[in-house]
Each structure stands twice: as structure tokens, then as C-alpha cells.
Amino acid sequence: MAKIKGDIVINVERCKGCEVCLASCPTSVIGMAKEVNSKGYHFAIKVNDTCTGCMNCALVCPDGVITVYRAKVTAE
Amino acid sequence: MEEQFAKLDIRKDENIVYKRTPLLVDRPLSYCPGCGHGTVHRMLMETLEEMDIQDKTIGISPVGCSVLAYDFLNIDMLGAAHGRAPALATAIKRMWPDKFVFTYQGDGDLAAIGTAETIHACNRGENFVIIFINNGIYGMTGGQMAPTTLPGMRSSTSPYGRDEKTMGHPLRMTELVAQLPGTYFVTRQAVHTPNHVRRTKKALRKAFENQKLNVGISFIEVVSNCNSGWKMTPVNSNKWMEDNMFPYYPLGDIKVDGKIVEPKAVTAKAGE
Amino acid sequence: MGELRLMKGNEAVAEAAIRAGCDGYFGYPITPQSEIMEYLMVEKPHERTGMVVLQAESEVASINMLYGGAGTGKMVMTSSSSPGISLMQEGISYMAGAELPCLIVNVVRGGPGLGTIQPSQADYFQAVKGGGHGDYHMIVLAPASVQEMSDFVKLGFDLAFKYRTPVLILSDGAIGQMMEKVELFDPIPRRTNEEVIRQCPWAATGKPKERDHIIITSLDLDPAGQEKINLKLQAKYRQMKKDEVRFEMIQCEDAEYIFIAFGLSARICQKAMDIARAKNIKVGLFRPVTLFPFPAKAIAEISKKVKGMLVVEMNAGQMIEDVRLSLDSPQKVEHYGRFGGIIPAPDEVVSALEQQIIGG
Numbered sequence: 230m231a232k233i234k235g236d237i238v239i240n241v242e243r244c245k246g247c248e249v250c251l252a253s254c255p256t257s258v259i260g261m262a263k264e265v266n267s268k269g270y271h272f273a274i275k276v277n278d279t280c281t282g283c284m285n286c287a288l289v290c291p292d293g294v295i296t297v298y299r300a301k302v303t304a305e
Numbered sequence: 306m307e308e309q310f311a312k313l314d315i316r317k318d319e320n321i322v323y324k325r326t327p328l329l330v331d332r333p334l335s336y337c338p339g340c341g342h343g344t345v346h347r348m349l350m351e352t353l354e355e356m357d358i359q360d361k362t363i364g365i366s367p368v369g370c371s372v373l374a375y376d377f378l379n380i381d382m383l384g385a386a387h388g389r390a391p392a393l394a395t396a397i398k399r400m401w402p403d404k405f406v407f408t409y410q411g412d413g414d415l416a417a418i419g420t421a422e423t424i425h426a427c428n429r430g431e432n433f434v435i436i437f438i439n440n441g442i443y444g445m446t447g448g449q450m451a452p453t454t455l456p457g458m459r460s461s462t463s464p465y466g467r468d469e470k471t472m473g474h475p476l477r478m479t480e481l482v483a484q485l486p487g488t489y490f491v492t493r494q495a496v497h498t499p500n501h502v503r504r505t506k507k508a509l510r511k512a513f514e515n516q517k518l519n520v521g522i523s524f525i526e527v528v529s530n531c532n533s534g535w536k537m538t539p540v541n542s543n544k545w546m547e548d549n550m551f552p553y554y555p556l557g558d559i560k561v562d563g564k565i566v567e568p569k570a571v572t573a574k575a576g577e
Numbered sequence: 578m579g580e581l582r583l584m585k586g587n588e589a590v591a592e593a594a595i596r597a598g599c600d601g602y603f604g605y606p607i608t609p610q611s612e613i614m615e616y617l618m619v620e621k622p623h624e625r626t627g628m629v630v631l632q633a634e635s636e637v638a639s640i641n642m643l644y645g646g647a648g649t650g651k652m653v654m655t656s657s658s659s660p661g662i663s664l665m666q667e668g669i670s671y672m673a674g675a676e677l678p679c680l681i682v683n684v685v686r687g688g689p690g691l692g693t694i695q696p697s698q699a700d701y702f703q704a705v706k707g708g709g710h711g712d713y714h715m716i717v718l719a720p721a722s723v724q725e726m727s728d729f730v731k732l733g734f735d736l737a738f739k740y741r742t743p744v745l746i747l748s749d750g751a752i753g754q755m756m757e758k759v760e761l762f763d764p765i766p767r768r769t770n771e772e773v774i775r776q777c778p779w780a781a782t783g784k785p786k787e788r789d790h791i792i793i794t795s796l797d798l799d800p801a802g803q804e805k806i807n808l809k810l811q812a813k814y815r816q817m818k819k820d821e822v823r824f825e826m827i828q829c830e831d832a833e834y835i836f837i838a839f840g841l842s843a844r845i846c847q848k849a850m851d852i853a854r855a856k857n858i859k860v861g862l863f864r865p866v867t868l869f870p871f872p873a874k875a876i877a878e879i880s881k882k883v884k885g886m887l888v889v890e891m892n893a894g895q896m897i898e899d900v901r902l903s904l905d906s907p908q909k910v911e912h913y914g915r916f917g918g919i920i921p922a923p924d925e926v927v928s929a930l931e932q933q934i935i936g937g
Binding site: 360361362378380381385399425 | 600601603629631633634635637638639641642643644645646648649651653667668671675770781782783784785786790791792793794795796
């Protein structure tokens with residue numbers, strides 16, 4: 230059975246840690262890192278693998294740091 | 306650590322469904338964390354990319370936080386004096402009628418010092434796009450009161466809250482210009498949620514398509530946040546915006562294809 | 578020989594603009610120069626050459642329309658009179674900073690404030706010292722006839738594009754309103770958009786794939802960068818001082834005394850010169866044509882050959898400061914001026930010469 234699988238890549242160096250993406254994610258994929266980037270921001274990170282590739286996080290990200298992948302995969 | 310959840314099997318170029326448009330210059334934006342400017346910039350550039358008009362577009366940046374917009378938007382641009390962007394755009398569009406021309410302005414720029422230029426460009430029915438970012442405050446200069454600051458709202462020059470008796474009322478420029486026969490499309494949008502972002506982009510597309518018709522001004526207000534000026538976290542500022550800004554500045558189309566959509570009776574005030 | 582016409586100075590400016598291939602005129606009505614836009618509106622230059630003419634909502638809007646047009650490489654101009662030019666100073670400063678070419682015509686009236694609608698030269702300081710904020714100058718041309726009102730439009734545009742700078746024609750209400758014979762230059766075709774793009778590679782005309790995007794601005798938040806822009810401007814002004822000084826000397830060969838005057842005052846001095854010479858006073862006239870760059874060297878030279886110099890201006894003494902700065906050694910230099918819209922009579926200029934210079 231085919232199912233939609235998504236993934237995101239966050240450019241953590243450009244992330245300013247505003248957290249706007251967190252609320253937009255329907256599957257709570259995103260959390261905040263304890264570490265900071267070179268600008269001193271706690272950046273957004275993936276905290277689970279439930280991403281559906283809906284693009285919500287990327288759309289609302291003011292700094293445009295999120296790339297979204299989506300593919301149909303056959304269930305294992 | 307993040308990589309433990311990476312789905313390496315689908316991280317392939319052909320599976321990319323969303324990435325930052327190359328029409329944004331590859332450099333960090335100068336805006337504060339969570340500021341709506343970056344999202345509007347991205348939607349604007351995506352619109353130009355999808356219409357394939359990068360080489361035909363001339364933009365004008367204002368004075369204010371987005372004074373440096375020209376550093377981020379990979380198109381030819383002019384930086385205007387405070388409030389004068391519609392005057393620049395008027396001359397450019399009249400002498401280059403085949404170009405796509407837009408101004409990008411904040412509330413102080415468009416609704417205070419540039420009121421005359423805004424009203425008269427709209428009234429002449431100039432054929433360009435005005436993008437108006439309204440966050441109810443002067444961000445760049447440090448959080449002073451703007452013409453759109455809400456009643457009772459605190460700013461560095463209304464430290465006890467905006468007193469309408471002495472400081473005037475928040476100016477609804479968008480409703481005002483909708484009354485002018487020279488405007489063709491007037492709408493108010495936001496960019497704090499995915500759906501609002503999509504609607505803003507749709508409005509931008511419509512506005513730029515209108516330029517092909519030579520029918521007058523397309524005016525897009527984006528109600529946005531200023532978490533630094535409002536002294537809130539970005540997420541809280543978006544919530545505050547929904548609760549306080551939207552009642553005074555209701556979202557939606559005000560004028561479409563030259564016709565007023567619904568003369569909304571705007572009575573709600575902040576805090577009510 | 579070009580076409581001869583009897584025209585007002587203001588009309589000559591307008592006709593010359595169309596013939597010079599101007600792309601856009603943006604202005605706001607003010608006495609005593611409203612004939613410029615009126616003439617343009619009647620002439621329908623959009624049909625003649627494709628030139629855009631627009632009545633703006635204010636002088637502030639006009640000058641910023643110039644900023645927009647010039648930033649895209651177009652040949653643009655405005656005209657106004659003193660109070661309106663004051664309103665434009667912000668925009669002129671921005672254009673100087675962003676290195677944008679344009680032509681501004683100031684048909685000067687008496688001030689300060691709303692002043693009067695009669696002719697004056699009281700805007701000299703504003704014109705030659707910059708006028709707005711920051712370290713900048715414009716090239717300033719001072720016509721003394723209707724003929725020069727026409728000629729300087731073309732010259733002004735040439736210089737504006739050569740140096741990428743605002744150029745100001747400093748006229749006055751009398752030269753704007755007076756009618757004289759003028760020989761019009763043959764029309765120059767307006768540049769095509771392709772020619773504009775080719776000739777102005779610095780202009781924001783839409784970014785093709787093969788070049789970086791162009792940014793027209795006067796802003797550089799980095800002080801080192803801003804100083805660099807300033808140094809570039811100063812180098813440009815030095816170049817102008819070297820190459821663009823223009824002046825006229827009339828009957829200076831045998832002169833013992835010299836009138837120094839520009840524009841309308843120079844015409845009055847010419848008549849005064851005739852009266853004085855009839856009285857055996859050997860007086861010549863030095864007329865600066867460019868007020869910036871100022872003909873400092875030529876004035877220094879001639880000052881050594883004469884006994885005294887009278888600077889005649891329709892103001893309280895403005896150009897005389899530049900005359901004094903030009904001199905290598907102390908010379909007898911006095912000022913005679915009328916202001917507030919009063920035009921001095923040749924007789925009173927001769928009396929001033931006799932009292933302040935010869936007898937003084």
C-alpha cells in the first residue's frame with residue numbers, strides 16, 4: 230500500500246528560533262534545539278519522523294530556512 | 306541528533322516540494338526573528354518567479370525596517386526617501402509601461418509621511434502594485450507610535466497607551482484608498498499561518514496580473530507583527546495580532562475588479 | 578540656422594525639453610514659472626516624441642518622480658520657483674547621493690517664505706552650496722537670456738548624464754517671463770528603451786539573468802562605505818571644477834573696474850557698463866555662467882588687473898562670498914544688491930560703482 234512520506238531539512242544557521250513553525254505543524258515534527266547556532270539562536274529541529282511533507286512550516290517560516298521533501302512510498 | 310529522524314531515502318531533489326526561491330538573494334534577512342517581512346518577501350518573489358517576470362520587474366523599497374529589502378529581493382530596485390515610493394513608481398511605470406512595478410512600504414512610510422503620495426497615486430489610477438505592511442508601530446526607529454497604532458496601545462512615544470483624544474485615531478488607509486476610483490484591487494491579508502500565507506500569495510498574483518490589464522492600483526495590506534516593538538515573543542505577537550489588530554483591521558478583499566466587495570462596518574476596537 | 582521664434586523664457590525651456598529628447602517632465606504649478614508645464618500640456622509632447630508630462634500633487638512628489646525616472650536611466654526634469662525648490666531639497670539630496678541625473682529649473686522669486694512673485698537671485702546659496710542635507714553640489718547654470726534658457730536645457734541634460742548628477746538652471750522671474758528671439762536647436766530623437774539600457778548600465782531597468790541586480794540608493798549604513806561614496810562625489814566635483822567652468826567676459830581688456838554679475842543682474846550691468854563708459858569709466862563685466870563650478874581662477878586673474886570690483890546681485894550678498902574666496906590677496910570688492918523682487922536700475926548700479934568702488 231502506497232503512503233505519503235515527508236521530510237524537512239532546516240538550515241539551522243539561518244534559523245532565528247522564532248518558533249512560528251512549531252505551531253503550524255499538524256504532526257508536531259518540530260521542536261527547539263538546546264544548542265544555539267553561531268548567531269546565538271536556539272534553532273528548530275525535527276523531533277520525530279511523522280512529517281507528511283505538508284509544507285506548512287516552510288510557508289510560515291519568515292526566514293525561508295525549511296526545505297520540504299515528499300514522496301509516495303510503498304509501506305514496508 | 307536531528308539526523309536520527311532523517312528520511313534519507315526521500316531526500317532527493319526530485320522529491321523537493323518546497324524550497325526557498327532563488328529570487329531571494331542567498332543571505333540572511335536583517336529582520337527580527339518571527340517578523341512577517343521575510344514571509345511577504347518570499348511570497349512576492351515566488352509570485353515573480355511563477356510569472357517569470359524577474360527581468361521585467363522594478364521594485365521600490367521604503368524607509369523603515371524594509372529599507373534594505375533591495376538587498377534580499379533579487380530584482381532591480383530603488384530605495385526611496387521616506388514615504389515617496391509611490392511617486393517613484395508613478396514615474397517609472399509611466400516611462401516603462403511594459404515593466405511590472407511595485408512599492409513595498411510600511412505603515413509610517415505609507416500612512417504618515419507618504420500619505421499624499423499614496424492617495425494621489427491611487428487616485429490617478431497608476432498602474433502598479435502597492436504592498437503595505439501594517440504592524441502598527443515604527444519598528445526601525447525603535448517602536449514609536451505609528452498612524453496605525455491601536456487605541457490604548459503602548460509604544461515608545463505613547464508610553465501610557467495611544468490616547469485618541471490627543472494622538473488621533475488609527476488610520477485605515479486600505480479602506481480609504483478603496484473609495485478612490487483609481488484603485489482596482491484592494492485587499493487586507495496576513496502571513497502568520499499557512500493559510501494566510503497562501504491567501505497573501507494569491508492576492509499578490511492577482512495584483513501583478515492586474516498590471517497586464519492597465520486598470521489601476523492594486524493595493525495589498527498585510528497586517529503583520531512586530532514582536533520587538535510590541536515586546537512579545539514572535540508566537541505571542543501573532544496571537545496578540547489576531548486578538549487586537551484583526552478586529553480593527555479585518556482581513557479580506559475590500560475591492561475586487563474595481564468594485565467594493567462588502568462595505569464592512571468596522572466598529573470593533575482593540576481591547577473590546 | 579535653427580528655427581527662430583519669439584518666446585517667453587519659460588516657454589523656451591519647455592520647447593527645448595521636448596527637442597532635447599526629454600523622457601519625462603514632472604511639476605507642480607507655481608508663479609512665475611507655470612508656463613513651462615502649461616506649454617508642455619498644450620504641445621502634447623507624448624504625441625510629438627513620446628515624452629511624459631505629469632502634474633504632480635506637490636513639488637515633493639515631483640522631485641521624487643524624477644528620482645524614480647532617473648534611477649531607470651530616463652531623461653527627466655522638473656521646474657519650480659523658490660518655495661517649491663525648497664520643498665524639493667530632500668529629493669535633490671537623495672539624487673545627488675544616489676548619483677542620478679536630472680534637470681531642475683528654478684525660476685527664482687523673492688523670499689524668504691512665500692515672499693513675492695517678482696524676480697530675485699536670493700536662491701544662490703541654496704543652489705550652489707547644496708541646499709539639502711549632506712556634502713553635495715549640483716552643477717548650476719545661470720542663463721541671462723531666453724536663448725540661454727533654451728540652450729541650457731540641452732547643456733544641462735548633457736552634463737547631468739556625463740556626471741550622473743542633478744543639474745540646476747538658476748533663472749529668475751524676469752528671464753522666465755520676458756519674450757525674446759530665440760534660435761531653437763534641431764530636435765534630438767528621444768532614446769529608445771534599448772538605448773537607455775545600453776547607455777545607462779547603472780540604471781534599474783529590470784534584471785536580466787546575465788547580470789547582478791541593480792540597487793539605486795543613497796544609503797550605506799557602513800560609515801566606511803558612506804565615506805567612499807562621499808569621496809567619489811568630491812572627486813566628481815573636482816573634475817567639474819577642472820572641466821566645466823563657464824563664464825563670459827565683456828569689455829574686460831581695458832577695464833579698470835569690473836562688474837561681477839550673473840543672470841538678469843549681468844544684463845543690467847551691461848547697460849550700466851554703457852552708461853559708465855559714456856562717462857569715461859572703464860568698466861567691464863565678468864559673468865559667471867556656471868555658478869557651480871564657480872569660475873574662481875578666472876576671477877582671481879582678472880582681479881589682479883583692475884582697481885576694484887562690484888558684485889551686483891538681486892540678493893543681500895551671496896555670490897560675493899564666492900568671489901572673495903576666489904581671491905589670492907585682499908582686493909577691493911563690494912556688493913550692490915536689491916532684493917525682495919526689486920530689479921536694480923542701471924543708473925543705480927553706476928552710482929554704486931562710483932560711490933562704493935571708485936570714490937570709496
